Amino acid sequence: MPSPSASDHKQKAGERGPVSVAVVTVSDTRTPETDVNGKYLREAIEQAGHRVHSCRILRDEPSQVEACLDELATGNTQVILLNGGTGISRRDTTFDVVSRKLEKTLPGFGEIFRMLSYEQVGAAAMLSRATAGVFRGKVVISTPGSPAAVRLAWEKLIASELAHLAWEVAR
Numbered sequence: 001m002p003s004p005s006a007s008d009h010k011q012k013a014g015e016r017g018p019v020s021v022a023v024v025t026v027s028d029t030r031t032p033e034t035d036v037n038g039k040y041l042r043e044a045i046e047q048a049g050h051r052v053h054s055c056r057i058l059r060d061e062p063s064q065v066e067a068c069l070d071e072l073a074t075g076n077t078q079v080i081l082l083n084g085g086t087g088i089s090r091r092d093t094t095f096d097v098v099s100r101k102l103e104k105t106l107p108g109f110g111e112i113f114r115m116l117s118y119e120q121v122g123a124a125a126m127l128s129r130a131t132a133g134v135f136r137g138k139v140v141i142s143t144p145g146s147p148a149a150v151r152l153a154w155e156k157l158i159a160s161e162l163a164h165l166a167w168e169v170a171r
Helices: 004-015 036-047 062-073 094-101 107-127 147-170
Strands: 020-026 051-058 079-083 131-135 138-143
Touching: 004 147, 020 036, 020 062, 036 051, 036 079, 036 147, 051 062, 062 079, 062 094, 062 138, 079 147, 094 131, 094 138, 107 131, 107 147, 138 147
Parallel strands: 020 051, 020 079, 079 138
Antiparallel strands: 131 138
């Protein structure tokens, strides 16, 4: 049960209206036709009463991820949701770029995500470098690219706190 101050914050956050969210899929193989994560997140964000500012697919190239973050951080997007590139393979570089950019980190996001993921995939959850924080006044959340991980992050962590996160970073 949320504390009275957390409940008060969530109420105030909800009064600000819909949150503007950018969805970025980082993948060397996904296309607009096969981007199940982008489709799922677009639908979930809109169903929750928020706005999808943009939806993109990038290759897992550090320069592309960095340029995208820089661009989105200058616009009207309040929250940037990235999925993909958080593992430990040679091609997984999203975490490295995001972690260098974050001005404030939210270590609890990755910790709770891995705890919840452990319940689904066991010890393999330790391979995830899911992370979140603030970059240039925008909330940035980076999750693994598996559809199960994206659903887990949205349903268990992000959806209920999206407005609260956007409100906190803007005040």
